[in-house]
Amino acid sequence: xxxxxxxxxxGVTRQTIHSIERGRYNPSVGLALRLAEIFGVPVxxxxxLDREGGPDE
Amino acid sequence: xxxxxxxxxxxxxxxxxSMILVAAGILLWMFVSRGLLIVAGLGAFGPGILREAGxxxxxxxxxxxxxxxxxxxxxxxxxxxxxxxxxxxEWGGGAVDESAEWLRLVVVVLxxxxxxxxxxxxxxxxxxxxxxxxxxxxxxxxxVVATLIGDWSAAGSRADVMQDLLGTAVGxxxxxxxxxxxxxxxxxxxxxxxxxxxxxxxxxxxxxRRRGLAWxxxxxxxxxxxxxxxxxxxxxxxxxxxxxxxxDGA
Numbered sequence: 001x002x003x004x005x006x007x008x009x010x011g012v013t014r015q016t017i018h019s020i021e022r023g024r025y026n027p028s029v030g031l032a033l034r035l036a037e038i039f040g041v042p043v044x045x046x047x048x049l050d051r052e053g054g055p056d057e
Numbered sequence: 058x059x060x061x062x063x064x065x066x067x068x069x070x071x072x073x074x075s076m077i078l079v080a081a082g083i084l085l086w087m088f089v090s091r092g093l094l095i096v097a098g099l100g101a102f103g104p105g106i107l108r109e110a111g112x113x114x115x116x117x118x119x120x121x122x123x124x125x126x127x128x129x130x131x132x133x134x135x136x137x138x139x140x141x142x143x144x145x146x147e148w149g150g151g152a153v154d155e156s157a158e159w160l161r162l163v164v165v166v167l168x169x170x171x172x173x174x175x176x177x178x179x180x181x182x183x184x185x186x187x188x189x190x191x192x193x194x195x196x197x198x199x200x201v202v203a204t205l206i207g208d209w210s211a212a213g214s215r216a217d218v219m220q221d222l223l224g225t226a227v228g229x230x231x232x233x234x235x236x237x238x239x240x241x242x243x244x245x246x247x248x249x250x251x252x253x254x255x256x257x258x259x260x261x262x263x264x265x266r267r268r269g270l271a272w273x274x275x276x277x278x279x280x281x282x283x284x285x286x287x288x289x290x291x292x293x294x295x296x297x298x299x300x301x302x303x304x305d306g307a
Contacts, residue, residue: 012117015179024181025119 009038069115071104078103094161101168120179127174135167145272158273165280173288182296186242186249186289193286194235201228246293253290257283 003021007014010031019025020035027035036043082097105124107113116124142159176185205228208221241249260283270278 012119016117016119019119019179019181025122028118031118 006035006038010034071107071113071115075100075104123175123178124171126178127171130174131167131171134170135163138166139163154271154273156271156273158271158277162273162277162280165277166284169280169284169288173285173292177292182289182292183243183246186246186253186293187239189285189289190235190239190242194232194239197235198232201232204228242289242293246296250290250293250296253286254294257287257290 003014003017007017010017011034012031016025016027020027032043032047036046039046078100079097080100082094082100085093085096104113108116108121142163145153146155146159173185176188180188205221205225208224238249238253261279
């Protein structure tokens with residue numbers, strides 16, 4: 001799946017997906033859940049807590 | 058057009074209209090009537106007001122976050138600028154002019170800070186710097202081409218032609234570095250940032266305070282012409298992203 005296809009399914013821009021992948025942006029709980037739903041995995045499979053910083057990809 | 062399809066566009070319609078209104082407003086202000094600066098105001102603040110009113114829904118959560126965060130930065134820098142201007146006027150004892158130009162300066166600082174911060178957050182420093190430099194290069198290219206067309210069409214003698222050739226060379230010399238630096242910003246951010254900061258500070262030192270111009274006019278010109286380039290340079294020097302492949306509009 002391309003970034004653009006994922007962005008279309010999630011209802012955000014490709015830049016937002018790109019920034020989440022690179023750890024530049026932490027998505028809202030709603031968007032994180034939507035991404036997990038698209039991939040058919042639990043949200044913890046996509047995101048994990050960064051113990052030194054905030055929640056991260 | 059649906060919200061989703063608007064988000065797929067590289068340059069969303071609201072951003073394009075906003076930029077056109079800002080450019081048109083500045084030109085109308087310069088060449089037609091001072092009161093028409095309101096057109097630039099509509100471009101700068103109109104889309105944000107429509108979004109807050111819920112009429113325009115063209116941004117996703119990352120774009121909104123970038124915009125709100127930039128609003129705080131604009132509050133800090135704009136507020137500080139306003140206080141510095143007030144202090145300068147009150148301590149200046151008449152040496153510093155009291156003109157409407159200062160108010161324009163504060164508005165420009167406020168808007169440029171918001172715009173720079175939004176773009177840096179959303180695109181990252183390399184893409185933002187590359188696009189700012191490309192925009193500046195395009196602006197100067199239009200200016201240089203328009204001037205050269207006028208000069209060449211009026212050229213008569215050999216001396217005129219030589220002078221126009223020199224003017225063309227200078228014009229190319231001004232425009233090409235912007236595109237070259239836009240290209241290098243993505244590949245060598247530190248070196249490009251250093252070059253931008255050095256050139257900006259050098260330009261400020263040599264031309265920053267123009268004789269014959271009021272302090273306010275000088276400051277406004279410096280902020281508009283050098284501010285975005287200096288900001289891009291500083292952002293590149295502090296670059297930590299290593300981002301690539303950014304495409305969407307803010």
